[in-house]
Amino acid sequence: MSNSNTKIFFSDGDASPTPFNSFEKKQGKGKPGYNEEMIAAADTIQGLSQKNARMWQIIALVSLSSFFISLGICFYAVTLPKTVPVIVTVDNNGNASYVGKVDSSYWGKSNIPEHHKTSQVLKLITNMYTWSSDYNAQKIFQRECENICQGVAVNQLDTFFIENNPYEWTGVRTQSVKIDAPLKQTSNTYVVYYDVLTYQQGRLMQTRRFSALVTLGYYEVTEETKTLNPLGVYITSFDIQPVTN
Numbered sequence: 001m002s003n004s005n006t007k008i009f010f011s012d013g014d015a016s017p018t019p020f021n022s023f024e025k026k027q028g029k030g031k032p033g034y035n036e037e038m039i040a041a042a043d044t045i046q047g048l049s050q051k052n053a054r055m056w057q058i059i060a061l062v063s064l065s066s067f068f069i070s071l072g073i074c075f076y077a078v079t080l081p082k083t084v085p086v087i088v089t090v091d092n093n094g095n096a097s098y099v100g101k102v103d104s105s106y107w108g109k110s111n112i113p114e115h116h117k118t119s120q121v122l123k124l125i126t127n128m129y130t131w132s133s134d135y136n137a138q139k140i141f142q143r144e145c146e147n148i149c150q151g152v153a154v155n156q157l158d159t160f161f162i163e164n165n166p167y168e169w170t171g172v173r174t175q176s177v178k179i180d181a182p183l184k185q186t187s188n189t190y191v192v193y194y195d196v197l198t199y200q201q202g203r204l205m206q207t208r209r210f211s212a213l214v215t216l217g218y219y220e221v222t223e224e225t226k227t228l229n230p231l232g233v234y235i236t237s238f239d240i241q242p243v244t245n
Contacts, residue, residue, distance in 0.1 A: 131175035
């Protein structure tokens, strides 16, 4: 009869621990299972993979940058002006003459002789002021001036020959020039003093003295200019003033 008053309770899973359910709770606190070890190993492998991927990205970026830099250098080299090694001789008067091409193994850094630079100054002044009784000779003098002028000097030369036209006096007057040694001012500028002697029918008619400040420039020698100006030294500007006592 006493058994009919016995009550049975069933846990809903959230009951407080008692001596009757503590056994199962203790069983759940054992060592980590096999799945947790696999997850940890997978995380390690994934981390290494990401690290290697970043490393290869850096290597690829450096390689790509090197490629574009090399491409730029090649493009720059292609656009550089082509130069041809040549032999040029300069005589005692400073006149340069083209001899011919040489093998690149014999070609070094060249320095332009000082007396060649001063000879270009003397050539300009002499041919500007020399008047000949021969028309063809006069044309040669003018052409010599044109062959050694560049830049501003080209327009200055045209203006000079308009104002001092030698062809108006062909067969009537002649002129000659006496030039002092050019005085170097800088590496590319010279001052020169000179006398212009004008004759008519063989008699000295007039003597005038001038000074000229001449500026030189250096241009690449081409196939067209290698015989006219083998060293590429040109007059780029000049300023002529009369000298009064």
